[in-house]
Amino acid sequence: MSTRSLRSGIVLLAVGAVALAGCASSAAPQPAATYDPDAEVTISVDGMPAADQPEQLKAFNDRVDKFEAEYPNITIEGSENGWNTSTFAAQLAGGTLPTTVAVPYTEIANIIRNGQAADITDYLDDQSLEVDQLNPALLTIAQDDDGRTYGVPKEAYSMTVFYNRDLYEQAGLDPETPPTTWDEVRENAEKITKATGVAGFSIPTTANHGGWMLTAMSYGMGSTLEDLDGKKVTATVDNDATAEALQLISDMQWKDGTFAKNFLLKYEEVAAEFAAGKVAQFVGMGSSYTFNQFVRVNGMDSDAIGMGVLPQTKDGLGTLGGGAIQIISPKATPNQIAAALKWISFTTFNQYFHEDVAVTGAKAAAAAGNVIGAPSTPIVSDEVYDQYLGWIGDYINIDRDHFQSFFDERDAQPVLPEPKVAAQQIYATLDAAIQSVLTDENADIDAILKDAQSQAESLIASEG
Known part of the structure; x- marks a missing residue:
């Protein structure tokens, strides 16, 4: 191995x-x-x-x-x-x-x-x-x-997708085969929710953790949130990839009914939901910290934990x-x-x-x-x-x-850094963006990202 x-x-x-x-x-x-x-x-x-x-x-x-x-x-x-x-x-x-x-x-x-x-x-x-x-x-x-x-x-660490192997089996999915595309994440979520009633997917949405995960999803769909041109850092929050990520979250909430209903949570709380079998898939840190959240803190059977590299679209850049x-x-x-x-x-x-x-x-x-x-x-x-x-x-x-699939694939997946200027503040604005699409079926994603872009530009300017 x-x-x-x-x-x-x-x-x-x-x-x-x-x-x-x-x-x-x-x-x-x-x-x-x-x-x-x-x-x-x-x-x-x-x-x-x-x-x-x-x-x-x-x-x-x-x-x-x-x-x-x-x-x-x-x-x-x-x-x-x-x-x-x-x-x-x-x-x-x-x-x-x-x-x-x-x-x-x-x-x-x-x-x-x-x-x-x-x-x-x-x-x-x-x-x-x-x-x-x-x-x-x-x-x-x-x-x-x-x-x-x-x-x-x-x-x-690098961001990965975690999934519950037991729930995969109950839904007729192969626990040895993690999802590698966002379409597969959505399809697997639908199968799991239909077969078990368990929420098929979740990410945190508070404490800046939602923006952190949305950034990783944006990378996997084709865009970073900041661009470096020479010595100038420019906000790129308003981009097609982040819009696609928010649309996926909205669709899983309002069209599929597979997003976790209890979503005003920080990272450790989503990990606890996953460990309790209340969430089947989520984006998280591939690290000992996360595994200990599952097993030591929340009592999950380690044999139920599955992990794959961060799913990608055809334009995906890699992981965070x-x-x-x-x-x-x-x-x-x-x-x-x-x-x-x-x-x-x-x-x-x-x-x-x-x-x-x-x-x-x-x-x-x-x-x-x-x-x-x-x-x-x-x-x-x-x-x-x-x-x-x-x-x-x-x-x-x-x-x-x-985790053989993860070991086999991880070296081929590029890893990109988090935003380097005002990252935590930008994450906070994106927490609000995620919460908006989860609480309003008719949320205007273009307007949400335009506002987030404006805030990010101000935050980067304030950092000098």
Whole structure:
């Protein structure tokens, strides 16, 4: 079975990110000053669970204890503060942002441009990180047009279609054959609803998650929502592909009766509906996070989960990709930058390079009820990831054969980046667009997109 990463597609994603990073003058490089790897140093790190999550907090503290035992000169202070679009700049200016924090791919170009992340290029020969064995295209996402590096990949995903294998069987559909076109998605939804009474399709429509999914559907139907021409970013929200996606949603709601009636939901809530067998198909992140939402959080039998590449029309461009980049505060001292990279390596990458760490982590994750071996986009090289899967083979608790079609097709599907300017704000306008067509049978899609285009143009202009 193939476990290759998204070679061709991720390269496209990376190129898009790098191109935009060069759309404005990047922050001046911050060459590494001399640092002392044995110096006493304290850093703050994101990801500390709140006190009302005692099990997760204990696991976090245990990890801190192990790290500090290995690096006794480094003191870790956990922080509940993490990425927040509205507070990031203020936290950075006020000194409350952790030394290291994960940020979305959508934000990294602007963060680099605005000088809001430390230039870590000259620290990356630290052997604890083993950078040469990371997925090289993902590492490129955090670089500017001069090749300077401002972060390392923490996680990656691409949008896929999830479907309930049990409901497929009940409707006479082959669970080994995911839909590859939007016509098939619609046809399968009709068959499932007719045979089982279950909603054949859904996507979230709130918390900016609807716009996020509509963007992915637009890619699959032939258009992006922003165009980059040299150094100019132009909104392209009002396009035929997005209109086609909204029309499909409208038709499934009003003509077919197959769209979920409970639709004012965010991503995790739609995942819960899917896990409960109330939704047969939906667009979602192909990631361990989503699989754990299904299985660990909502108790779904993993054997019922099907996943295929994002369906396409004849004009489809590919799928949407994203994830998180771990950056380091530009206010960090050289010793803190070096220490933060050790923390990043310890918490994110050690499992891929050390068999004992991989096995220990997989054993603990399995005991906690997590899905082990779920299909996802590796942040390390193909060879390293294959080796990792071999190490943890005894703890893989999902049948990867169920996703053979996905493994066979994913390398051939291009992966494109999310909108790079005002993405979340544009997603919010598209939440409203989806809600409009789901609540009004006579919604004017052309007018809706014209209004969304105007809003997107203003949002991009406000970003400079």
